[in-house]
Amino acid sequence: VSAEADGMLSSLHWSERTSWDRQPSRLAELCAQAERRGMALTDLSESNPTRCGLLAPRELLARLGDAEGAHYRPDPRGLAAAREAVASYYRRRDLPADPAQIVLTTSTSEAYSWLFKLLADPGGELLVPRPSYPLLPMLAALECVTLNPYDLVRDEGWRVDVDALRRSVGPATRGIVLVHPNNPTGTLVRRDDAGEIARLAAERGLALVVDEVFGDYLHGPCRPDRLPSFAGTADAVCFVLGGLSKLALLPQLKLGWISCYGPTELVTEAVERLELIGDSFLSVSTAVQLSAPAILEAAPLLGAEARRRIVHNLGRLDQAIASLGPGCPLRRLPTDGGWYAMIEIPRTRSDDEWLERLVLDHGIVAHPGYLFGLPTRGTVVVGLLLEPARFDDAIDRALRCWAAG
Ligand SMILES: Cc1ncc(COP(=O)(O)O)c(C=O)c1O
Numbered sequence: 001v002s003a004e005a006d007g008m009l010s011s012l013h014w015s016e017r018t019s020w021d022r023q024p025s026r027l028a029e030l031c032a033q034a035e036r037r038g039m040a041l042t043d044l045s046e047s048n049p050t051r052c053g054l055l056a057p058r059e060l061l062a063r064l065g066d067a068e069g070a071h072y073r074p075d076p077r078g079l080a081a082a083r084e085a086v087a088s089y090y091r092r093r094d095l096p097a098d099p100a101q102i103v104l105t106t107s108t109s110e111a112y113s114w115l116f117k118l119l120a121d122p123g124g125e126l127l128v129p130r131p132s133y134p135l136l137p138m139l140a141a142l143e144c145v146t147l148n149p150y151d152l153v154r155d156e157g158w159r160v161d162v163d164a165l166r167r168s169v170g171p172a173t174r175g176i177v178l179v180h181p182n183n184p185t186g187t188l189v190r191r192d193d194a195g196e197i198a199r200l201a202a203e204r205g206l207a208l209v210v211d212e213v214f215g216d217y218l219h220g221p222c223r224p225d226r227l228p229s230f231a232g233t234a235d236a237v238c239f240v241l242g243g244l245s246k247l248a249l250l251p252q253l254k255l256g257w258i259s260c261y262g263p264t265e266l267v268t269e270a271v272e273r274l275e276l277i278g279d280s281f282l283s284v285s286t287a288v289q290l291s292a293p294a295i296l297e298a299a300p301l302l303g304a305e306a307r308r309r310i311v312h313n314l315g316r317l318d319q320a321i322a323s324l325g326p327g328c329p330l331r332r333l334p335t336d337g338g339w340y341a342m343i344e345i346p347r348t349r350s351d352d353e354w355l356e357r358l359v360l361d362h363g364i365v366a367h368p369g370y371l372f373g374l375p376t377r378g379t380v381v382v383g384l385l386l387e388p389a390r391f392d393d394a395i396d397r398a399l400r401c402w403a404a405g
Pocket of ligand 1: 047106107108109110133179182183211213242243244245246251255256
């Protein structure tokens with residue numbers, strides 16, 4: 001007899017932190033509507049490289065079948081050879097890294113969750129940039145941690161307002177999150193601001209959590225006033241996050257990492273505590289760790305086609321806006337790197353109204369700015385990974401839609 005039939009299981013208590021609104025988003029509803037009408041949609045916000053035709057060579061994936069993978073000899077920080085491979089990846093970029101201060105995770109998302117566990121008790125707070133990566137609030141909620149946004153200054157190229165950041169630090173603040181380059185603004189933190197942020201963190205006993213998943217996708221040479229990476233931060237405890245999902249375009253392999261920097265005693269304590277968290281899950285598969293040295297070595301090649309597309313698509317976007325003439329109400333916001341571009345569009349309609357036009361009248365999907373914490377009018381985010389012929393066609397149609405007002 002099932003418990004249900006027996007009337008024994010009347011209800012369960014569900015945790016608050018999973019009580020999310022599970023209604024389909026407006027965007028999902030519109031896409032479903034377009035599909036019911038038989039429309040073929042082009043998703044300009046696509047950021048899954050494997051759906052953009054950016055597929056890893058079979059020889060490389062075959063490394064996942066290494067016979068050594070028949071054995072299970074887990075190391076809670078990650079297998080030494082894989083950590084060494086991550087350290088070599090940083091050294092190839094002329095950045096310092098020590099395999100003894102690297103901890104492997106299944107993804108950058110998991111790295112965030114381990115760092116939230118490490119740094120904050122339930123109710124503890126971290127400061128996060130706004131606009132930024134939309135998954136952060138969910139990752140934090142799952143750890144019962146509160147995120148308080150600090151605004152990036154749009155008119156100053158999304159610069160961190162360090163004074164405002166300083167004022168946001170409260171008694172429960174445990175760390176400052178930076179996304180570098182940021183998603184979706186694509187901007188890097190300026191060198192002088194980075195120095196001040198590290199000093200603020202050191203003074204107030206805060207950790208820096210720096211997500212550098214897009215660090216290998218700068219759109220040109222790094223400007224001298226921008227910091228290329230937080231790897232090597234010495235004054236404050238700093239956790240630099242990376243992973244194969246963006247670096248090698250292999251989100252399906254599930255490998256990320258935390259590279260730790262800062263005062264030795266604190267870093268040693270952090271690594272020992274992260275090791276305990278890692279030991280509780282041992283989540284990273286042996287197969288991916290064994291293949292990591294070959295994949296990380298091939299990463300510059302694996303990412304090359306994506307970099308080519310990003311540069312082409314960004315140039316094409318600028319040309320297409322210019323071709324609409326001097327009275328064109330559209331503007332592409334300046335950026336340093338990453339997979340996205342932000343476009344200012346007329347505020348004559350709300351983001352959702354634009355979305356409806358774009359999806360149902362033109363068969364194109366782009367992300368509304370509010371998804372990233374921006375106000376609900378005036379900004380749209382497009383991805384730059386699509387194959388150029390598809391991008392060119394879709395961006396032309398989208399720009400004409402927005403420019404028509
Ligand atoms: C800024 C940023 N960080 C992290 C991630 C997730 O990376 P992973 O696949 O390693 O969890 C994403 C994915 O889009 C991202 O945009």
